[in-house]
Amino acid sequence: MTNSPAARTGAVDLSAASAALWLAGAAFLALLAIYFVGIDQGAVSVFGSDTHVHEFFHDARHLLGFPCH
Numbered sequence: 001m002t003n004s005p006a007a008r009t010g011a012v013d014l015s016a017a018s019a020a021l022w023l024a025g026a027a028f029l030a031l032l033a034i035y036f037v038g039i040d041q042g043a044v045s046v047f048g049s050d051t052h053v054h055e056f057f058h059d060a061r062h063l064l065g066f067p068c069h
Contacts, residue, residue: 036057038066
């Protein structure tokens with residue numbers, strides 16, 4: 001029995017299905033971030049006329065160059 005790092009590592013799943021799942025998850029999170037930072041304006045929010053999301057991301061919106069008012 002050896003204690004080398006190579007003997008302790010497991011197999012890495014490099015299948016196309018796994019890569020597609022990770023890519024779809026990353027794309028979903030990226031689109032969600034773009035919506036909250038760049039599109040959600042309070043009045044046209046999917047959460048109704050509530051402006052909490054807009055105010056929470058307000059400084060990030062300006063830092064990234066999205067106009068909001």
